[in-house]
Structure formats: structure tokens, C-alpha cells
Amino acid sequence: MAVNKDYYKILGVSKDAPAADIKKAYRKLARQYHPDANKGDVASEEKFKEISEAYDVLSDDKRRKEYDDSRSVFGNGGFRGPTGGAPGGFNFDIGDLLGGLFNRGGGPTTTTGGRSTQARRGADVESEVTLKFSDSIDGATVSLRLTSDTPCSACSGTGAKAGTTPRVCPTCSGTGQVSRNQGGFAFSEPCRDCKGRGLLVDDPCPVCHGSGRAASSRTISARIPAGVRDGQRIRLKGKGASGERGGPAGDLYVVVHVSPHPVFGREDDNLTVSVPVTFPEAVLGAEIQVPTLGGMPVTVKLPPNSQNGRVLRVRGRGVLRKDGTKGDLLVRFEIAVPAEIGEDARTALKKYQEATGNHHPRAELLEAAKGE
Template identity: 40%
Template structure:
């Protein structure tokens, strides 16, 4: 140990500090005590190493639990303190014992070798037109990337690591629980068998540094709300030079001024005048690709009627063909009439027989029968 001080006191945090608080405190202190900022100061260099040592323990849930229970004795001479198991931290639950004995046989054991970096999520909003055509765009993300100075090893360039004293370089330790002797990954070296003696100054022994990266993303035609695009190897860098995770981009389609979407089908509402509804005619509806579709309005069409244009909807994602464009007709009653228009409508009303609007006539016939029944 570089400094015989409680790890929490060393990092200047409470014992209940969460992961974010620990990380913030570590970065602040590491910057203050960094050898580059304190050249020739042995005390600062020793504190810098001690801070890294403390953070390495407290950021790991298993090692932190062992430290909270037994202090530094948990990592010295292969002991855990009174009542603890030799050679490592205690058991979380019986599943650890089961996995240690039967995991490899049944394919469910703990992962061997380097631990892959974490996957990342990015939410990207695009227009309906971009979803129709597809596009290539550039996004910027903040990610823990592999340190360029130490190539992800965490060791200062030009220095070497030393064999882990806890596991003897095996990367595994044995712990006894009653009649069981269980082999687990070493909590000090995390299975590497080696310990960093002189941490990299740029990353503080983490092997990773936070940086902003720009990534080019190809969006295929036909993506929909919630479509997930995987960009391999663009997630967080793995610890100790392990492979990076993946980046998952979740697509969100911005609301459109004309269309609503359901899969590959596009919907739009088309208000038409009551004269066009009565006499019929044509309307022109745009497509998401800028094309124009002439739609025939049959005579006497009613509100709510849907007209379909085949193959004028969204493309099938990673497939062939397109969905349909569905136009819902809304017959609009005029609200601003000139005197002449009112006069013509009055003349039309005088000629009505009831046969022009059979649904209306049928409804009021039923209403009349209802009143007649009540008066009998």
C-alpha cells in the first residue's frame, strides 16, 4: 500500500458514495496529484498511485463489499479476515457456487478471457422523407475509448506489469465455503494474473479515456419507429485492452405534416367540398418521394370513405416493394357562403325529395316511428 489511509478518506467521499460520485472524486484528485502537474514530487506521485489503488477497489462491487467488511486485509496474504473465506471475496449467493461447479459443463459458467466493453445506445430522429429514401448521416457520441498512450493496457508506456500477489499470476483464487472449495476470478487482477505497477498517466491506469467520437451511420430505406441499427465495435472500449462493445442506434420518425404511418402503409386525410363529394372529380395527393398521385373521387362519396393507391406507401425494409397510400375522405360543409350561393342552395333544397340522401331520410323515418310509438 502506498498510503496507509482508508480508501474512502483517500478519495474524500462518504462510505455510501455511488459510482458517479466515486468517479468524479477520483478524476479530480488524480488531476491534482498527477506527476505531470507535480514534477519531481515523490509525495504527489505516491498519492497518485494510492488514489488509483483505492478507486480500483471501490469501483468494483465485489471488491468494495470485501473491503467494507474486512478492510485492506481482504486483499493481503490471501486472507479475508476472521470468518471470511481464504483467497478472495465471499459468495454473493448459491448461484455462484453452482456456476463454479457446473457452469462449464452446462455452458453457463462465467466468461473467460477479456471482458468485452459495454454496448451503447443512441436515439436518432429523422424525417419521414429520410426514412423513405434512406441516407448517410454523421453522429457524435461521448464514449470511453481505448487509451492511445498505453494501447488500453493501463500501464505507463515503457513499463511492465508485475505478477498478482493474491492469485500468484493464475488469474483465479479459491475460496472455501463450508465443505465447498470454489474457484473464482481474482478480484485484484480481474483474471489477468498481472497487476499494473506504474499506471499510465493519461488514463490513470484505466486503459480508457473519455472522448467525443464522430461516427458515420448508413440508414437504409424503410426504417420505422424503433428500428435498431447496430454499429459493431463502436461502443465502449473494454478494460485492459479488451474488445469494444457495439453501438445501437434507435430510430425515431418525426411527425409529418401530411402523412401518418403504420408499417409500410401511409395514411392521409383529404377534406373535399360537398359539391365535389356530390358530383365526383379528381384530387391530387403527393407521395413521400415527391411524386403526384391523381385520385378519382366517385359521385356521392361519404365522409370516412377510404381510397387506396397501391404501391405508393413506404418501402419494405431490406426487402422489395412498397406499401399503399390510403386517403380518407372528409366531406367539408361550407361555412362562408355568398348571397348567390345561398340562393342556389335554397333553390336546390326546394327540389329535394329525400331520395338524394337515403341515410338521412332513413334515420329521420326511424325517429318519427319512435315518437309515434311513445304517443300510442
């Protein structure tokens, strides 16, 4: 993250936006600017990288706090001492002061022409996958087709035509960064001449046109952990785009979509299921066979005089938690009314109605309605 970037503005959210709003804004923008949806559009690709960078910081509570604190101190010119500059009346490079905080994953430096150039971390890549409900509960290994930037194979990532070599940028001396004075502080920003690469290409590679990067498609296997939720964003470290000049690869973020199950649902770490029962079973009590996800049915004892919608809990038949324990299976019993009944059943029901004539289930409801 960089102190001179407004990540909230990039995602179009307020500075006090809750995590859910930040996630919603990111997903909307990511779909709009994803490289797969804008093939060959360099501007959209850069916008996608910027969006991913902003979300990577704001979705992490610790990094978001560090970013907010740093912006409040340095975002508008920083401290001002008696001379109008930095404390003590001297100037210093804020990039050097906060290098450890704002250059995470920047990687080591390499030497070109006797000068060091900063390695660059690869871009983060995002993909989506749709899982069956059972796979989201048990976990699954999926194949993902990814499109991302990699070093150009024609020039080995140098950006220069075969037989030539790039030269060190004289503006930034190969660092890829230049300092900009503001309020007594020197803020580092990418060099405009070399676009942060630290190198200039006089005779560009005809394949990548001097960028040193090329779009590449690859298929990887990714393990989706057990218990993943619909809409959850999983980070796979180092599975994104390759870095430059020895820099580390970016990360892969996989957004998981879960298909609904015809029988089971989910509430937090619990599975849910609705089981129909007859009226006599609800009144007299019964032992009911209840299905479980991926296993044999279990027998649940329904107590006598159970009301419609009663929920009973089967321990340990839910979703696997991070601590190794499992949630429960919540069984909701619903009284099923037959579409048709025979004459004997009708006669029996009339006798039951006569035998329970003193029971008025709506009396309390009607009385309570009069009170207001």
C-alpha cells in the same frame, strides 16, 4: 450474459414483463445513466454498461429464453445429487460448462508473464438521432458524435506508468475470474483484486490512474436503413467501445426519433394522407389529385356518393419493407365546408335541401338510441 446476474431486477421489471415494458424501462434508465449526461461519474458509467448488458439479453427472445432457462436450473444452486452436491456427488465449474453460452464476444486470450489472460469485449455504446420524416422512409447516412472508453494513449491500455509493466494478478492467475462454490457448483465471477482485468498495476499511469482506459470522443458515419420507425433501436455491430487485450469492440445502439411530417403520417408499412374534397365531388364523384411522398401527385378516382372519411388505397406508394416490397398510401377524403358562401350558392343549397327533404340522416341513430 451471466447466470448470477438478475437482469430483470437491473431494469426494474417483472420476469414476465412484455417486450414493450422492457424497452420502456431500458430507455428511461439509459437516459438517466448515459455517460454524456454524467461526465466523469464512474458509477453511472458502470450502471449504464450493466443496463445495456441486461437489455441486450432481454430484448432478444432467443437469448432471453436461454437466460431464463439457465437461471431456473443454476440460479439458486442448481441440481443436488444424493450427496447434496452436483449430480453424481462431484463438483464442477459451471463457468466451464456454460462458457460458450455466457461468454459471447469474450474474445481470445493473450499471454502476460507466461500466463494467459482473458480478452475483454468492449462496452456497448448508445446514441440517439433525430431524422426528418422523409429520411426515415428513404433511409439516410448520419454523423454521430460518440463518447466511449478506449485504451489510454499514454500507457497503450496497460494501466502502468511509462517504463513499467503490470504484473499478473496472483489471486486469479491472470484469468480475471475466480470461482465461488455454491451448492456443489463453482460459479465464476470477476476477480475483486484486479476487477476482472487479470493484471495488477504497482505504478499506475498518471493519465488513466491505472484503469488502462480513457474517455474518448469520435465522430462516425452510420447508415440508417429505409423504413425505420420512431423509437426503433438499431444495432451497429462492432461500432461501440474498443475491447481490451485483443477483445472485440462492443456494439453501438442508435435510438431513432422521427420528426412528424406536415402532410403525411404512417400506419405500419403504409403512409397516410388526408385530402379535402368539396361536397359536390363527394356526391357526384371526381378525379382527385393526391400528393405522394417525394414524388409526383397521382390521380385517384373518388366514386359517387362517397361518405366523409372514405379511405382509398394507392398501391406501392408506402414504406419499403425488408423483402423489397412497398406498403401502400392510404388516402382519407374529408369533405371541406367553405367558411363563407355567396348568395347564389346559398340559394342553390336551399333548393337542394328542399329537393332532399325526405332524407333524414339521423333517424336511424335516434331510433337505435331508444332501444337501450
